[in-house]
Amino acid sequence: MNRHEFLPISIVFSERFLEHDPGKDHPELPARISTVLDVLKEGPLAKAITFYEPVPCTWEDMLMVHQEEYLFRFEERVLKGRQFLDHPDNRLSYSIYQVAMLAAGAGIKAIDLLEAQISNRIKIAPPFCLVRPPGHHADPTHALGFCFLNNAAIAARYWQKRYGRKKIIIFDFDAHHGNGIQDTFYQDPDVYYISIHEDPILSFPGTGFREETGEGAGKGRNLNIPLMAGGIEKEIIKILDQEITPEIETFAPDAMIIAAGFDAHRMDDMSGLQFRTSTYGRIGQYIRIWSEQYCSARTISILEGGYSLEVLGPSVERYLGALSIKLD
Numbered sequence: 125m126n127r128h129e130f131l132p133i134s135i136v137f138s139e140r141f142l143e144h145d146p147g148k149d150h151p152e153l154p155a156r157i158s159t160v161l162d163v164l165k166e167g168p169l170a171k172a173i174t175f176y177e178p179v180p181c182t183w184e185d186m187l188m189v190h191q192e193e194y195l196f197r198f199e200e201r202v203l204k205g206r207q208f209l210d211h212p213d214n215r216l217s218y219s220i221y222q223v224a225m226l227a228a229g230a231g232i233k234a235i236d237l238l239e240a241q242i243s244n245r246i247k248i249a250p251p252f253c254l255v256r257p258p259g260h261h262a263d264p265t266h267a268l269g270f271c272f273l274n275n276a277a278i279a280a281r282y283w284q285k286r287y288g289r290k291k292i293i294i295f296d297f298d299a300h301h302g303n304g305i306q307d308t309f310y311q312d313p314d315v316y317y318i319s320i321h322e323d324p325i326l327s328f329p330g331t332g333f334r335e336e337t338g339e340g341a342g343k344g345r346n347l348n349i350p351l352m353a354g355g356i357e358k359e360i361i362k363i364l365d366q367e368i369t370p371e372i373e374t375f376a377p378d379a380m381i382i383a384a385g386f387d388a389h390r391m392d393d394m395s396g397l398q399f400r401t402s403t404y405g406r407i408g409q410y411i412r413i414w415s416e417q418y419c420s421a422r423t424i425s426i427l428e429g430g431y432s433l434e435v436l437g438p439s440v441e442r443y444l445g446a447l448s449i450k451l452d
């Protein structure tokens with residue numbers, strides 16, 4: 125990548141994301157974020173990157189997706205010093221409630237930044253939210269899979285409400301199905317959730333079958349593509365090309381949110397998928413084309429999973445490189 129030039133890259137990040145420490149035996153570690161920072165700061169994208177500090181999302185923002193009873197329960201268990209929420213996987217810490225609100229606030233910050241840059245005709249790469257905890261498993265009433273607030277779903281509702289970007293695609297390339305995003309929008313015709321993930325027969329959380337296509341007014345606005353050949357790069361390219369691109373073109377979104385998880389990498393033991401670091405570059409190339417051709421560059425990415433401290437940084441870097449490389 126050294127020989128190329130890059131568009132300005134906005135990364136929404138706070139040191140506070142490192143505060144939530146679920147314990148050394150837990151995979152969702154603060155080191156996930158610090159390793160990405162280390163790689164980005166030393167690599168070819170460093171000069172193009174500007175970091176932006178998010179502010180916590182509001183109670184009203186959370187209520188656009190989550191039920192009040194759940195939010196009270198979350199806060200109360202943290203205040204009482206409980207170990208976990210809903211399942212032992214969802215380890216609590218003294219700061220988790222604040223940190224989760226800040227992570228959800230990162231998507232909101234990225235949208236505000238992007239909308240301002242577009243209205244000022246500044247050409248930039250799609251902003252990236254370098255956040256933890258992740259969000260895509262959290263549903264309106266439960267924490268799940270290390271997720272407490274659904275960062276991508278809250279961002280989608282905010283984009284609709286604040287800027288009137290009604291039709292939104294959420295594309296999720298994490299190794300796992302984002303059951304929480306699917307549940308939130310399952311009956312909604314305006315938010316189209318598209319996910320590629322490991323076969324749910326083999327993989328957490330056990331949802332994300334082809335047959336789950338939406339309900340009522342949302343019928344046909346939920347596309348699950350389980351990766352049957354193990355997620356080799358050739359299979360991914362074929363799916364992006366032949367299945368997803370035509371869907372995005374037909375839906376014609378006003379904006380796009382990417383639930384960007386990097387745990388499908390062959391070195392990441394959270395899944396049996398076989399993505400390579402280069403696969404994230406290929407995915408980035410497609411997202412860039414979709415963004416520019418179909419939604420006037422209104423695209424943000426939010427970090428979901430990715431647990432191999434060895435390959436998470438290089439994978440994020442390759443993805444951002446593809447989103448930001450100057451083509452002319």
Ligand SMILES: [Zn+2]
Pocket residue numbers: 298299300385387394428429430
């Ligand atoms: Zn995952």
